[in-house]
Amino acid sequence: MVTGQGVVTPLGTGVEKFWSGLKSGSCGIREVQSFETDELYITIAGEVPDFDPRERELSKQLLMADKYSQYAGCAAREAVQQSGIETPISDEDAYRTACIIGSGVGGLTTLEFSYKMLFKENKRATHPLTLLKAIGSSASAHVSIEYGIKGPTFGVVSACSTATHSIGVVYQMIKSGLIDTGIAGAAEASLNWGATRAWQAMRVLSPDGLFPFSKTRNGTVLAEGSGILVLEEYEKAKARGAPILAELMGFGMTADAADMVNPSIEGASTAMKMALDEAELAPSDIDYINAHGTATAVNDVNETRAIKHVFGNAANNLSISSTKSMHGHTLGACGGIEAAASIKALEENFVPPTIGLAETDPECDLDYTPNVGKKRDINYVMSNSFAFGGLNAVLVFGPNPA
Structure with a gap:
């Protein structure tokens, strides 16, 4: 059961603010403010606005952490508070609680700053906490310390599928009985000059905006943030009167084993089918798909074809959207952020839009909810994450089973 969720996004911090932005079709992609864009032709990104870790009253340890860990800590706190879990977690429950929070690249901005100090400023040493701030398991470790979690604690790394894999x-x-409760998701704060320079060298970034499934799409847009869920075993959640937001019913994961950047239809469609099978649902049961929808030429067509392959005629009855059009591509964190969007869609029977969709690509011929969200009955939702390296992960959510 999902009993709590928290987000930090370019549309704002906190699920309600984020969801309000999605419903209204707001866009969090703007001109970069946090670093110089000299010598870059990509000058837009999805930056988290107005995030002051001191104003967020983060702990002393998190105040000394990399921004990606701070985002994770902030999102986790919202999720934990909503779930009503008593913290610090009791000794009885500590070893039966997990903290799996990943990141695609970890503390990349910390590393860039340190290399700048060494190689450009000719400093003799870096900050003494550089290593601890940079490693990809820092966020999970920080959150486990915050709440006294002593069970499985580590970070997952699978590029843009990281959060979805962590939740899975x-x-x-x-399900296996190893734990009763877990905090899961991912965080990313890799917006800096060096990272943008590396991404633009791949020719996959748009200088204009992120327009999924559009005929005029020309690339994705980098963003930052965090998405965290609290998951609990049903009887435990029910016994303590926890707010059950949704049931996580199915999870599928595959690898294309084909190409680092060109996704396959088989890998994505098999992951979707696995998630449906585990949820014991037919394709026609799904009402809404939060698509991976990165606005790259190949991904959007392949995802469309994969959906058609799995759903058949039922694909024509689906509502689909890519919320990345509004919050940007938050890399490893996107699956957590989009899971929160999927759960809110389920809760409110509302499909968020895909903004910037003036003319659909003829090869992307499904209902992508262009520009304006809509009300519809939603019983089951699917959230897709398909990463570089052909790493696919899919979640299926349903209503509170009570």
Whole structure:
């Protein structure tokens, strides 16, 4: 059961602010403010606005952490508070609680700053906490310390599928009886000059905006943030009167084993089918798909074809959207942020839009909810994450089973 969720996004911090932005079709992609864009032709990004860790009253340890860990800590706190879990976690429950929070690249901005100090400023040493701030398991470690979690604690790394894999791993741990409760998701704060320079060298970034499934799409837009869920075993959540937001019913994961950047239809469609099978649902049961929808030429067409392959005629009855059009591509964190969007869609029977969709690509011929969101009955939702390296992960959510 999902009993709590928290987000930090370019549309704002906190699920309600984020969801309000999605419903209204707001865009969090803007001109970069946090670093110089000299010598860059990509000058837009999805930066988290007005995030002051001191104003967020983060702990002393998190105040000394990399921004990606701070985002994770902030999102986790919202999720934990909503879930009503008593913290610090009791000794009785500590070893049966997991903290799986990943990141695609970890503390990349810390590393860039340190290399600048060494190689440009000719400093003799870096900050003494550089290593601890940069490593990809820092966020999970910080959150486990915050709440006294002593069970499985580590970070997952699978590029843009990281958060979805993290949530799926906790789901499997609960199903196997290893744990009763888990905090799961990912965080990313890799917006800096060097990272943008590396991404633009791949020719996959748009200088204009992120327009999924559009005929005129010309690339994705980098963003930052965090998405965290609290998952609990049903009877435990029910016994303590926890707010059950949704049931995580199915999880599928595959690898294309084909190409680092060109996704396959088989890998994505098999992951979707696995998630449906585990949820014991037919394709026609799904009402809404939060698509991976990166606005790259190949991804959007392949995802469309994969959906058609799995759903058949039922694909024509789906509502689909890519919320990345509004919050940007938050890399490893996107699956957590989009899971929160999917759960809110389920809760409110509302499909968020895909903004910037003036003319659809003829090869992307499904209902992508262009520009304006809509009300519809939603019983089951699917959230897709398809990463570089052909790493695919899919979640299926349904209503509170009570």
